[in-house]
Amino acid sequence: MLDAKIPAGxxxxxxxxxxxxxxxxxxxxxRKLEIIVVGTGLAGSSAAASLGEMGYKVKxxxxxxxxxxxxxxxxxxxxxxxxxxxxxxxxxxxxxxxxIKGGDYRAREGNVHRLAEVSxxxxxxxxxxxxxxxxxxxxxxxxxxxxxTQVQRTFYAAGQTGQQLLIGAYQALERxxxxxxVEMHARHEMVELVIIDGKARGIxxxxxxxxxxxxxxxxxxxxxxxxxxxxxxxxxxxxGSNVTAxxxxxxxxxxxxxxxxxxxxxxxxxxxGDHQSKLTLMSESLRNDGRIWVPAKQGDxxxxxxxxxxxRDYYLERRYPAFGNLVPRDVASRAAKERCDxxxxxxxxxxxxxxxYAAAIQRYGKAEVSKxxxxxxxxxxxxxxxxxxxxxxxxxxxxxxxxxxGENPYEVPMRIYPAVHYTMxxxxxxxxxxxxxxxxxxxxxxxxxxxxxxxxxxxxxxQGLADGYFVIPYTLGNYLADDIRTTSxxxxxPAFVEAEQKAADRINKLMSIxxxxxxxxxxxxxxxxxWDKCGMARNAEGLKQAIEEVRALKAEFWSDVRIPGExxxxxxxxxxxxRVADFIELGELMCIDALERNxxxxxxxxxxxxxxxxxxxxxxxxxxxVSAWEHQENNWNLHKEPLNYEVVKPSQRSYK
Amino acid sequence: MQHYSMNLKLKVWRxxxxxxxxxxxxxxxxNISSEMSFLEMIDVLNERLISEGSDSIAFDxxxxxxxxxxxxxxxxxxxxxxxxxxxxxxxxxxxFKDGDQITIExxxxxxxxxxxxxxxxxxxxxxxxxxxxxxxxxxxxxxxGNSLPIEKQHADDAFAAAACIGCGACVAACKNASAxxxxxxxxxxxxxxxxxxxxxxxxxxxxxxxxxxxxxxSCTNTYACEAECPKEISVLNIARLNREYLNANLxxx
Numbered sequence: 001m002l003d004a005k006i007p008a009g010x011x012x013x014x015x016x017x018x019x020x021x022x023x024x025x026x027x028x029x030x031r032k033l034e035i036i037v038v039g040t041g042l043a044g045s046s047a048a049a050s051l052g053e054m055g056y057k058v059k060x061x062x063x064x065x066x067x068x069x070x071x072x073x074x075x076x077x078x079x080x081x082x083x084x085x086x087x088x089x090x091x092x093x094x095x096x097x098x099x100i101k102g103g104d105y106r107a108r109e110g111n112v113h114r115l116a117e118v119s120x121x122x123x124x125x126x127x128x129x130x131x132x133x134x135x136x137x138x139x140x141x142x143x144x145x146x147x148x149t150q151v152q153r154t155f156y157a158a159g160q161t162g163q164q165l166l167i168g169a170y171q172a173l174e175r176x177x178x179x180x181x182v183e184m185h186a187r188h189e190m191v192e193l194v195i196i197d198g199k200a201r202g203i204x205x206x207x208x209x210x211x212x213x214x215x216x217x218x219x220x221x222x223x224x225x226x227x228x229x230x231x232x233x234x235x236x237x238x239x240g241s242n243v244t245a246x247x248x249x250x251x252x253x254x255x256x257x258x259x260x261x262x263x264x265x266x267x268x269x270x271x272x273g274d275h276q277s278k279l280t281l282m283s284e285s286l287r288n289d290g291r292i293w294v295p296a297k298q299g300d301x302x303x304x305x306x307x308x309x310x311x312r313d314y315y316l317e318r319r320y321p322a323f324g325n326l327v328p329r330d331v332a333s334r335a336a337k338e339r340c341d342x343x344x345x346x347x348x349x350x351x352x353x354x355x356x357y358a359a360a361i362q363r364y365g366k367a368e369v370s371k372x373x374x375x376x377x378x379x380x381x382x383x384x385x386x387x388x389x390x391x392x393x394x395x396x397x398x399x400x401x402x403x404x405x406g407e408n409p410y411e412v413p414m415r416i417y418p419a420v421h422y423t424m425x426x427x428x429x430x431x432x433x434x435x436x437x438x439x440x441x442x443x444x445x446x447x448x449x450x451x452x453x454x455x456x457x458x459x460x461x462x463q464g465l466a467d468g469y470f471v472i473p474y475t476l477g478n479y480l481a482d483d484i485r486t487t488s489x490x491x492x493x494p495a496f497v498e499a500e501q502k503a504a505d506r507i508n509k510l511m512s513i514x515x516x517x518x519x520x521x522x523x524x525x526x527x528x529x530x531w532d533k534c535g536m537a538r539n540a541e542g543l544k545q546a547i548e549e550v551r552a553l554k555a556e557f558w559s560d561v562r563i564p565g566e567x568x569x570x571x572x573x574x575x576x577x578x579r580v581a582d583f584i585e586l587g588e589l590m591c592i593d594a595l596e597r598n599x600x601x602x603x604x605x606x607x608x609x610x611x612x613x614x615x616x617x618x619x620x621x622x623x624x625x626v627s628a629w630e631h632q633e634n635n636w637n638l639h640k641e642p643l644n645y646e647v648v649k650p651s652q653r654s655y656k
Numbered sequence: 657m658q659h660y661s662m663n664l665k666l667k668v669w670r671x672x673x674x675x676x677x678x679x680x681x682x683x684x685x686x687n688i689s690s691e692m693s694f695l696e697m698i699d700v701l702n703e704r705l706i707s708e709g710s711d712s713i714a715f716d717x718x719x720x721x722x723x724x725x726x727x728x729x730x731x732x733x734x735x736x737x738x739x740x741x742x743x744x745x746x747x748x749x750x751x752f753k754d755g756d757q758i759t760i761e762x763x764x765x766x767x768x769x770x771x772x773x774x775x776x777x778x779x780x781x782x783x784x785x786x787x788x789x790x791x792x793x794x795x796x797x798x799x800x801g802n803s804l805p806i807e808k809q810h811a812d813d814a815f816a817a818a819a820c821i822g823c824g825a826c827v828a829a830c831k832n833a834s835a836x837x838x839x840x841x842x843x844x845x846x847x848x849x850x851x852x853x854x855x856x857x858x859x860x861x862x863x864x865x866x867x868x869x870x871x872x873x874s875c876t877n878t879y880a881c882e883a884e885c886p887k888e889i890s891v892l893n894i895a896r897l898n899r900e901y902l903n904a905n906l907x908x909x
Binding site: 139 | 672673689692695696699700703706707709710711714716717718719720721722723724725726739741742746748750771772777779781782785786787789790791793794795796797799800801802804805806807808811812814815818819845846849851
């Protein structure tokens, strides 16, 4: 039976009580305890820096050339915190409630409440580090709203919030490197987990420059390796984002939870052709001011500007008047797909909808006229003033759109379409962020816990930093306090030798296939199967086909992949091959999980289970649980962690 | 937007590892769509090279949305290619026309040794940050975020400097391979905020010392760095750095 170890007591006292009674490690012992942190995004950098500051001996690893490149950097819109600086009714409870509801009642109350509690400290910490958040003229912090909420609680730094937060955490990390508490290993990839007497005791890492396999010991291992969205090939993830470290842990006993809970983000730049290597997100913050529409007539090929107002269908405003363009991501994505599938899509592919700023430009322009007391001015002046305001708020996003599409979004509406963006599923962890392997922890997007079946915008940055700055520093001590007598285990221990051999064997096997097809071509085919059959909408028949197709693809991969170059040198194709091999295995599990969950919830939409209006139809009687999959030789075993709602009463989500 | 297809002649720097001398190789690539990104064009070439049994061209890239700073390359003599304020990963093929010859090289600087082909080692930048590019505040020490109002202009200016992505194009663009724009962006970001005040003098002195130690050249104010910076970081930051450095030295740091 899976035990999430949620502390007893009232919801809003659990974390305080936990912190007050948790075991501690004294400073002299911290110096002797070694910790490995894999991944240096928001979760990894903040964890490594904080643990280093506390006096632990930390080794951090990233596959990029510098920890500052991790993909958290690409997050645009913002970070939520229940500060209620806007006096608009926000509170820890409301942030907790919005997150639980946004996740369609498939997240743990205890974890989510803790997240909402520490959210306020995150902002304070980042400000103290010098993160240049947007500010008002009075010098105080500025907020904006995001999807799925009716308050303004999102802190931001233009459209580069992730960058500024990550640079803050990276600088804290580099400070610890300089102080000698953290040893940084860039261009290294974890390829095996080492387990000794049932406890995670280290990793095998591949030096991506020399190809050498290295053994690293630690008393505990933290996986902060992000999500697995690249299983779809096309996603908004970075090219290198991968599931390998988490998957190695999974194959050694860490359960993988809710793999089918993936988030399709509604506002991305549409695919332009077969050459496409990745997709680019346009921040959800654009939905604050932009209006989403399609022509009211099917197959209307007129340019957007020639379609009169009354022949446009602002379908989100029509279907969800209370939240309008700010409905949660899963709802907005499905609504876009529904319109395009019904033949109302725009652009050459017809797989796109408009995100229009014309109204916002006029609104801001008029506000500027009255603010500056300009009196009667021409329409052109109003438009130009409006454009200036939009530019200040979203300039970098508009510029990015223009670079990619060649179209000027100040003049014509942007074309957008949903794309894979985030994965709510991940390694199963308990309240202490510990996986089912003792001494192995998962933080940030790599774990499954806080977002249920759908993540709200501006909550990923919050969770990554909560885990790294304010949760793991407490919960890890609770484990290590019992480990102070364990001295460093030499890396010639048989478990290290065996793990390294396993990694080497796999690499040798990959290189010896010498088939005809490239790694990239397999990845594309995998992505197409998963996108078509385990994407925005799924059904039992399609999922069963997908499982067969993925299995066949796996066999083909292992008999016909072609990897050039050498093992003991830099070899980017070999790096990619290992990752794609793991994605193929994960792809099968995603489909199995989606098939097992006979309900629709959040991002998991099973066509068989929908309300008459086409909304997700949950089955709380039968499926109010976390699916935690245990890996077995040729199959998976399902363990169910029941979700108990003590405070919030689950109901049909309504954004009308 | 009118899309078109093109055939190109590429001249690409190939170098096995940091000990190899390296050389240019010529490749013809055909039927490249103007809608592709520059890196997707190289993806196409790499797929072909692998199918032909050769080694693919190594290059750094990750987010492909212009923010991680991992991509590099000098394209026809310009770091990150011909578009202003654009990283290589965001450069699109409509910047070129049928029949163009494109020369692709790694960033060249002694402080950035080549790892393989178009990939260089920029860890010197990390070491410069280690020398003082931070505010010394441990987790948990912070006061309420709004207890420290910051004038909007200062906050905006600090943000503009903090937009640096650490890609190293400034170094590659500079005839002296100076890292002044990178260093000044960080110094400027923190010097304009009250949080950076206590370590202001020590920071600038330490970071400059580390920059020199890494073997970057001196700044002779040609502003090539600003012209090529994909994030358009202003050279005014260098002026600020010089003032900060002078000030720190005058007051005996």
